[in-house]
Amino acid sequence: MLSSLRSMWLTFLHLFQKNITIEYPEEKSVLPPRYRGRIVLTRDPDKEERCVGCYLCAVACPVDCISLQATEDEHGRRYPEFFRINFSRCIFCGYCEEACPTYAIQLIPDVEMSEYDRQNMVYEKEDLTIDGQGKYHGYNFYREAGLAIKGKEKGSGHNEEPPVDIKSLIP
Amino acid sequence: MATITVDGRNFDVGSDKNLLETLLWLGFDLPYFCWHPSLGSVGSCRQCAVKKIQGENGDRSQLVMACMEPTIDGMEVSIQDKQASEFRANVIEWLMLNHPHDCPVCDEGGECHLQDMTVMTGHAYRRSRFKKRTHLNQDLGPCINHEMNRCIQCYRCVRFYNDYAGGDDLQVFSAHDNVYFGRHQDGTLESEFSGNLVEVCPTGVFTDKTLKSHYTRKWDLTSAPSVCHHCSLGCNILAGERYGSLRRILNRYNPEVNGYFICDRGRFGYDFVNAEDRILVPRERDRSEVILESSPIIASLKTALASGEVKGVGSPRASLESNFALRELVGSDNFYNGMSGGESELVQLALDFLSNGPVKSTSLTEIEHCDAVIVIGEDLTNTAPMMDLALNQSVRVQPLEQLGQVGIPEWNDAAAREYLQNQKGPLYLLMPQPSKLSRIATKSFRRGIPELIRLLSEITGLLDPSNGPTKVQQPASGSPNAAREADETVKEIAAALATAKRPLVIAGTSMGSLPLMQAAINIAIALHRKNENTRVSFVFPECNTAGAAMMEEKSLPAGQLSGTAPHTLIVLENDLYRRGTPNQIDEFINRFKQVLVLDHSETPTTARADLVLASGTFAEADGSLVNHEGRVQRFIQVQAADELVLESWRWILKLGKLVDNQKLTAYSEFDHLVDAIEQGCVQFAGIARTSLPADYRVHGQRLTRAPHRYSGRTSMFANHSVSEPRPPQDQDSPFSFTMEGHPGIPPESATSHYWSPGWNSVQSITKFRSEISRGRQQSDPGVRLIEPSGKAYLEYLKLAQTHDHQWQLVPLHHIFGSEEMSIKSPAIAARSPEPKITLNSAQAEEHGIKAGSTLAIIIDDQETALPVQLDADWPTDHIGITAGLPGLPYMEGNSIVQLKPPGNEN
Incomplete structure (x- = not known):
C-alpha cells in the first residue's frame, strides 16, 4: 500500500520536470561530430578526390556492402572508376573509415536516410562525394606516397630526397 | 635422414x-x-x-x-x-627505411611478401627521421610496370632473369645503397619470361601492367585452377576473375609440368576472353539472335543427322570433352580432327611413336634433368617457350656434377655459379632459322632441311653403326670447308649424345617436314638402343593437338569429300582458314547447304556460318586438354558465364537433345562425358583420375573459388537491383563460385589461390606443399595417357622424300602473335613482330633483292608482299616467312612458294 502511494507520488513529481524527448522531426537533436552516420567520400586540400581505390574499406566491411573499381589517370593517379555503397546493408560500424589510409571515406552525423524504395539506398560515387575535407583537414596522401602523379614528380613529396642519379660515381 | x-x-x-x-x-x-x-x-x-x-x-x-x-x-x-x-x-x-608509403596504390598490396615479412617480424613504425631515397622508373613495355622506389635489393629479379631464364637486358646498376634494377634504357623487357618477375619480386617493383588496367586485389579475385591454352605444353595456371571479366593469370605450381614459372604468352595472353570480338549470343547469319528450339536450321539438322549427312570438324584448340561430344553427335565416320592433312600426319606419327615405340616422352621438369639435348627443326623459344626455360636448366646438369667434388651443395646458388662460371652441357640446335637458344647452345647448326636430314641420318649411323640406315650420299653442292665442318659437327653431336646419361631428342611439327621428324625418330631409336634413359619430346602446335589427334585420325577433308553433297557442316571452335588456303576452305564450305559453328571469338569461319553458337572460353568452360607429352589435365571454369554462353560440349548436348540423339540425351553433366570417354575410348583410359568429381566435398562442403575475404558481395550488382541474386551454381565441378565452402587448404590439384595465415603472397606456396620442389600433398599433376609399349619401331624408319619445290618454306613462328587467341590481347599484340621474309644474303643478291625492300611472293595460290630481311647464315633455297599473325597467308611445310617477278609492283 505504502509502496503504491510512493510510486504515484514520484510519478506525480515528474509532471514538473523538464522533457527529455524532443519533437523530432520539427526539432532536431545535435549529434556529436564523430557520430557514425551516413558515409561520404571527401576531397583533399587541393580539391582532388582523396579515394585512391585501394579496396581496404571494401575488405574491411563486415557486410560487404562497398564495391569499387580502381583506375588511374594518364599521370598515374589512382581513383575509383565507380564506388558503390549499398546502404540498405550498411551497419554503420565505421570499419571502412578506420581502414581508409587516405581519410577519404568518413562517417558523418547524418542519420536521416529513410527511403520508400530500397533501390534508392544504393549510393554511387556521385552521391557519396562531398566538396570538402570532412573531419580530417590538411592530409593529402599523394604528398606522402612515393608515387609520381601530375604536379608531383619523383622525389618532391614530403620527406623525400631527389631521385638518385644512378650514373653518379660519388660514394 | x-x-x-x-x-x-x-x-x-x-x-x-x-x-x-x-x-x-x-x-x-x-x-x-x-x-x-x-x-x-x-x-x-x-x-x-x-x-x-x-x-x-x-x-x-x-x-x-x-x-x-x-x-x-x-x-x-x-x-x-x-x-x-x-x-x-x-x-x-x-x-x-626507404620503402615508400605506397601500399594503398601499390598493385602488390595484399599479396606482398614484404608486407607479410614486416608483419611477421613485428616492425610497425618508422623511427628514422631522415628523408627517403627515391628512384626514377623506367617504361618496361606493355607487360611489366616498374616502380623502383619500392625495391629492397634482394637481387631475386636479376638472378631469375639472367641466371635462371638466360635474359641479358635486366641488370643492376649503380653502387652502395643506390643500386638500381632495370634496363640500360627504357624499353620492353626482351625475355619471354619477364612476366615471372611479378611473382619473383617480393614487393611491388615489378607488377603486372595488364592487371593494372583493370586492377583488382588478390582477395577479390574469383580463381580456379586452369591450364594454359596458348601452346602444347599445358602449363598450370590460376586464372582470376572480377565483375565478369578475366583479370589476370598466375602460375600454378605443378611439379611435373611448369614448376614455379610460366611464359609471357601464357601470363599476358588472357585478354582475348575480354575482347570486343567475343560471341556472346547465338546468332544467325544476319546477326539476329536465334532461339534454337524453333530454328529451321535445327529442324533440317535433325533430318540430315538421321541420314548421316552431317560432317563434324573438331578442333585441336577445343577441349577433349567438346571434341568427344561432337563425335558422338555426328558419328565417328563423319568426324574429323580439325587439323590440316600435313599437320595431322606429323602429329599421328609422333603420337604413334610415343605409344608404340620404345622411347618415353618427357615432362617439362624431366627436361631440366636431361644432360644432353638435340633440338631438331623447332624454334622452341617461339613454339614451346617453357621448353626454352627448361633447356636453360638442362645445360647446367653436366657442369653441376662437379659440385660434389668440391663440396658445394646445389642449392648454394652463388657459390655454384661462381665455381662453374660459364660451363654448359651439350645442347645442339639443328634448324635453318636463328634461335634465341643459340646463346646457351654448344652449337647452333643452321642448315637447309635436306641437309639436316642427311646429317641426322649420319648421326644415327654413328650412334648405331651396325644397324644404322644406309648413309645418304654427300650433296653435290657445298664447299669443302662446309662439308668438313658438317662432318665434325656430326661426330661431335654423336659423341655427346652417346656419352650422356639422359639424352633427349626434341622435335616438332612447326617445320611441317615429315622426313625431318622421321630422322629425329631414328636418332631416338638409335640412342635408345644404347641407353634406356633416352627421352624424346615432340612439340605440337596447339593446346589440345594431341587430344584431338588421339580422338580421331581423319584430318580436315578439304578437297577430298566425295560422294553425295553433304548437308550440314558443324565446326567446333576452329578457324578453318588457318587449316588451308582460302580457296580450298571456301570450296569446302560451299559444298554444304548449311554451316553451324561453335566458337567464342569471331573468326573468318564464323563469318561464313548460318548459325553461330556462343561457346565459353577456357575461363567459362570445364574441360580437359592433352599436352605434348600425352598428359591429360583438367581445367576448371573460372567465372560464371552469361546465360547464352555455354561450354561447347554443353551446346552439343543441347543439340543432341533437340535432335533426339540417344547417346547424348543420356549425358547432362561434365562428369557423364568424362565417364563416357573413359569407357568408350581406350586411348583415354585414366582421364577420370585427372580431377575431382563434381560431387566431391570436404566435410560436406564445396571447395571455394573466391578467397574467404572476398569483398563487395552485397553491392557488386546493387546498381542493377538491390535484391541480391542467387549466386551461380556449378554442377560440373566441386567448386562454389563464392567463398562459401571448405575454409581449409584444399587438395593440391584443386588449389584455387595460394594463401595461408600470415602468408598472403604467392610465396605461401611453401605452406601448400609437403616437400618444397618435390611433389605436393595428394599430388595430381595430371595423368599420362601415353607410355611407350616398345612393340613397334624396332627398325629404323625409311625416310620420306623431301619435296623438290624451288623454295623450301620455313614458317617463322613467334611467341607473341603466332598463336591464334593470345594475339587478341593488347599486351601480346604490342610485342608481336613485324611480318617479314628472310632470305640468304648471297642468294638474294643473285635475285637482285635488297634488304628492307618489299618482296611479292605467291604461296600456293595466295599472293602477299612483305619486307625482306637478309641473313648471311640463312640456308640457300630456303625462304623464311613469318607465320600465324593475323592477315598473313596460310602456309605449311609443303607449300609451293614462288617469287613474283620484280618490277610488277612499286
Missing part, C-alpha cells in the same frame, strides 16, 4: 636441403627474401637469421643465415631466440 632440434623439439628431416627450406617445410614461419625454391640461396638479404646452438650450455652459439646452412644431423637451432628475432626485426627495419 637427419634429426634436428628446433626450439627444443626434434624433427626427422632430409639432409639434402638448406636449413631455411627444411624449416619452412616443417611449417615454421621464418622470414626470408632472397631465397626461392627454384633459384636457390645466395644469403644476400640477411633476413632468415636463426640461432645455431653449439657448445656446452650453448656458449658457442651463433647467429647463422638459415638459407646458407646445410641441414646436418644433430644440429640444434632456435628461431624464437631473442637475439635472432631482434636481428630479423632490425633487418626489416633497415629494408623499410
